Amino acid sequence: xxxxxELYQQVILDHNKKPRNFRKPEVFNRSAQGHNxxxxxxxxxYLQLDNGxxxxxAFEGSGCAISxxxxxxxxxxxxxxxxxxxxxxxxxxxxxxxxxxxxxTADDLGNLRIFSGVREFPVRVKCATLPWxxxxxxxDNQTTASTE
Ligand code: ZN
Numbered sequence: 001x002x003x004x005x006e007l008y009q010q011v012i013l014d015h016n017k018k019p020r021n022f023r024k025p026e027v028f029n030r031s032a033q034g035h036n037x038x039x040x041x042x043x044x045x046y047l048q049l050d051n052g053x054x055x056x057x058a059f060e061g062s063g064c065a066i067s068x069x070x071x072x073x074x075x076x077x078x079x080x081x082x083x084x085x086x087x088x089x090x091x092x093x094x095x096x097x098x099x100x101x102x103x104x105t106a107d108d109l110g111n112l113r114i115f116s117g118v119r120e121f122p123v124r125v126k127c128a129t130l131p132w133x134x135x136x137x138x139x140d141n142q143t144t145a146s147t148e
Contacts, residue, residue, distance in 0.1 A: 008114045015069035020076050021058040028056065034134030034145040036126050041067035045134045052083050059131065066124055070115060071131035077112055083139055090132050097125050 030047040043061025047054055057075045061068075078086055092109055099119045118124040126147040137145035 005117060008117045011073075011111070011114050012065050012069040015072040016065035019059075019068050019072040021072065021079075022060065023058050024060055025056055025058050028058075030138040030141070032134050032138035032143050032145055034061075034130045034137070034147075036063070036067065036130045036147045038123060038147070039064055039067070039127050041127055041130050043067065043071055043131060043134060045071070045131065045138050047135070047138050049083070049139070054078050054081050054083070054086060057135070059134075063130070064127055066118065066127040067130050070128045073112055073115075074131045074135065077110065078135070086135070086139065090136055093132055094129060097128050 024044075025046050025048065028046040028048045030049055031044060033042070033044045035042050041061070041063030043059050043063060045059045046057065048056035057078050059071045059075060061071070077089065081089070089108060089112075093112055093115070096109060096113065096116050097118050115128050118128045130145075130147050133145040133147060137143070
């Protein structure tokens with residue numbers, strides 16, 4: 001467990017310092033804003049959805065290291081995925097951080113599994129899931145998401 005913790009911290013710090021896909025794309029056809037009032041995290045997720053496939057995904061915003069790292073890693077995981085695959089990953093990620101991880105789905109999550117550590121910290125669960133809720137809102141054609 002301590003190895004996982006160390007990895008978790010390193011990866012989070014790295015993504016916080018150099019968030020991937022941290023930009024507003026020139027072309028996008030979906031976007032949504034997310035807000036986590038408990039922590040103050042705010043972000044906007046941009047998506048380019050082509051025939052049910054996420055051909056580009058990026059984000060902007062400000063927040064704690066966990067929300068930023070979660071958004072950064074989410075964009076890496078979702079580029080090129082279909083909306084069905086994305087919905088499945090959303091559910092799996094959500095189950096993992098809230099504590100009902102299922103052995104069968106663990107593989108799909110890949111390096112997103114480092115966020116399993118946040119389940120020990122209920123306040124942080126909302127930081128880790130905010131980017132995902134915001135992405136889901138964009139996919140569902142809603143413009144705002146909240147963790148409340
Ligand atoms: Zn936060």
